[in-house]
Amino acid sequence: xxxxxxxxxxxxxxxxxxxxxxxxxxxxxxxxxxxxxxxxxxxxxxxxxxxxxxxxxxxxxxxxxxxxxx
Amino acid sequence: xxxxxxxxxxxxxxxxxxxxxxxxxxxxxxxxxxxxxxxxxxxxxxxxxxxxxxxxxxxxxxxxxxxxxxxxxxxxxxxxxxxxxxxxxxxxxxxxxxxxxxxxxxxxxxxxxxxxxxxxxxxxxxxxxxxxxxxxxxxxxxxxxxxxxxxxxxxxxxxxxxxxxxxxxxxxxxxxxxxxxxxxxxxxxxxxxxxxxxxxxxxxxxxxxxxxxxxxxxxxxxxxxxxxxxxxxxxxxxxxxxxxxxxxxxxxxxxxxxxxxxxxxxxxxxxxxxxxxxxxxxxxxxxxxxxxxxxxxxxxxxxxxxxxxxxxxxxxxxxxxxxxxxxxxxxxxxxxxxxxxxxxxxxxxxxxxxxxxxxxxxxxxxxxxxxxxxxxxxxxxxxxxxxxxxxxxxxxxxxxxxxxxxxxxxxxxxxxxxxxxxxxxxxxxxxxxxxxxxxxxxxxxxxxxxxxxxxxxxxxxxxxxxxxxxxxxxxxxxx
Numbered sequence: 001x002x003x004x005x006x007x008x009x010x011x012x013x014x015x016x017x018x019x020x021x022x023x024x025x026x027x028x029x030x031x032x033x034x035x036x037x038x039x040x041x042x043x044x045x046x047x048x049x050x051x052x053x054x055x056x057x058x059x060x061x062x063x064x065x066x067x068x069x070x
Numbered sequence: 071x072x073x074x075x076x077x078x079x080x081x082x083x084x085x086x087x088x089x090x091x092x093x094x095x096x097x098x099x100x101x102x103x104x105x106x107x108x109x110x111x112x113x114x115x116x117x118x119x120x121x122x123x124x125x126x127x128x129x130x131x132x133x134x135x136x137x138x139x140x141x142x143x144x145x146x147x148x149x150x151x152x153x154x155x156x157x158x159x160x161x162x163x164x165x166x167x168x169x170x171x172x173x174x175x176x177x178x179x180x181x182x183x184x185x186x187x188x189x190x191x192x193x194x195x196x197x198x199x200x201x202x203x204x205x206x207x208x209x210x211x212x213x214x215x216x217x218x219x220x221x222x223x224x225x226x227x228x229x230x231x232x233x234x235x236x237x238x239x240x241x242x243x244x245x246x247x248x249x250x251x252x253x254x255x256x257x258x259x260x261x262x263x264x265x266x267x268x269x270x271x272x273x274x275x276x277x278x279x280x281x282x283x284x285x286x287x288x289x290x291x292x293x294x295x296x297x298x299x300x301x302x303x304x305x306x307x308x309x310x311x312x313x314x315x316x317x318x319x320x321x322x323x324x325x326x327x328x329x330x331x332x333x334x335x336x337x338x339x340x341x342x343x344x345x346x347x348x349x350x351x352x353x354x355x356x357x358x359x360x361x362x363x364x365x366x367x368x369x370x371x372x373x374x375x376x377x378x379x380x381x382x383x384x385x386x387x388x389x390x391x392x393x394x395x396x397x398x399x400x401x402x403x404x405x406x407x408x409x410x411x412x413x414x415x416x417x418x419x420x421x422x423x424x425x426x427x428x429x430x431x432x433x434x435x436x437x438x439x440x441x442x443x444x445x446x447x448x449x450x451x452x453x454x455x456x457x458x459x460x461x462x463x464x465x466x467x468x469x470x471x472x473x474x475x476x477x478x479x480x481x482x483x484x485x486x487x488x489x490x491x492x493x494x495x496x497x498x499x500x501x502x503x504x505x506x507x508x509x510x511x512x513x514x515x516x517x518x519x520x521x522x523x524x525x526x527x528x529x530x531x532x533x534x535x536x537x538x539x540x541x542x543x544x545x546x547x548x549x
Contacts, residue, residue, distance in 0.1 A: 004473050012362045015432050025434030029490025030252040035294040055387035062382050064394045
């Protein structure tokens with residue numbers, strides 16, 4: 001995969017031909033003002049429903065291997 | 071039953087509303103057609119229908135790309151890592167279709183996490199092109215395009231990040247629309263590149279595309295970037311193109327385009343002139359850098375979005391002997407396919423300290439330049455037109471060893487995605503592939519300023535009527 005990634009980056013490097021110093025970046029194309037919604041409480045998903053999708057639920061939580069295995 | 075399948079969606083809704091056709095009977099006819107899927111277009115099919123509800127899409131079955139969450143129905147995004155995943159909620163786009171009276175016919179196959187242009191990156195096998203089963207349907211919404219083009223669904227929805235609705239529509243001989251970024255909510259659409267992803271309809275004609283867009287668009291409190299289309303969407307009605315100006319990118323003359331595709335493109339330009347439209351060349355000097363910018367921005371956003379698949383809360387987990395980080399690693403190593411891994415690596419590299427400005431920062435500046443090119447063109451022109459894809463459908467396996475060659479399929483569709491503007495692909499004719507063989511569909515792309523969907527659909531409709539494309543898979547050689 002290293003060769004493929006290098007090939008793609010070489011192509012991307014063609015951007016260097018362009019004079020971009022004074023160009024502002026675009027992260028979002030549609031001009032939006034702050035979008036707000038009423039700060040009203042809404043019900044959350046029941047815990048048991050959410051945990052149904054978990055690979056390893058235990059005691060009402062998501063169980064994972066210890067962060068510090070021996 | 072066969073007669074029912076020939077009705078356009080617009081015609082079918084009228085007959086169902088007038089009770090000339092039963093919604094249950096219509097759904098059953100399509101369910102049987104979908105059950106005969108030999109293209110691997112579907113990953114899941116409804117076993118029975120309720121006939122939908124009342125509304126502008128009353129009784130219409132819709133094939134839904136497997137990137138859209140559907141409550142209780144397996145949603146995989148074409149990935150092994152989400153095999154068996156049953157979402158807790160339904161995507162806003164699918165919810166809106168249902169609210170308009172439509173019903174989900176099935177979930178369609180796709181490139182894993184929408185990354186690909188041939189549908190060969192699906193963990194569930196490639197989709198085949200209905201026109202030639204040894205060829206690709208395009209991607210990433212390849213299952214949706216093949217289902218509609220192959221007579222397995224009356225209409226479908228897909229998603230377009232850099233061309234994933236328009237390019238497969240082009241390769242399968244149908245209509246594909248990418249609306250303005252923000253026209254349709256992304257809520258419940260599994261994220262690939264959030265600043266580019268947009269839902270769009272795949273249909274047999276422009277009128278049906280307008281009908282679906284009308285139901286799909288709208289503001290959604292769950293997606294703060296969604297704004298909808300002011301005034302909604304009406305059925306397109308325009309008969310000529312007089313007074314409209316069409317820009318052809320000047321750089322197109324030197325671009326690598328198959329001769330057959332170029333011939334159909336030029337014949338379509340003549341057709342526009344016959345309809346009273348004016349054609350002139352316009353420079354889009356930065357469009358050629360679209361691929362470079364896109365393949366930095368999209369992987370960068372993807373590398374962030376896909377970090378959620380870690381084997382903890384949902385989806386697949388591969389246990390390991392070690393700690394939690396090793397579990398993440400073994401899960402991702404087994405769960406993600408090669409193209410997804412490639413893009414995560416590209417994206418994390420482009421965002422890494424020391425390279426951020428050189429890659430992500432500069433790519434976002436190129437995005438500004440490309441949007442500026444379009445803005446300048448739209449000061450003098452109503453539309454920018456190009457072929458949708460540089461080639462007709464290519465052979466299965468033909469480009470899988472060369473990612474960059476695969477990325478070039480998006481050459482004409484990526485610039486509009488970066489600029490966030492709407493673009494539609496309509497079938498414009500048939501062309502022989504470069505290396506010979508039966509003739510295959512060629513798409514013609516029209517792009518318009520942001521939120522000018524109605525004008526775009528009206529012009530595409532007039533052009534569609536004049537072209538009169540009526541070839542069907544299986545009769546391409548002499549059609």
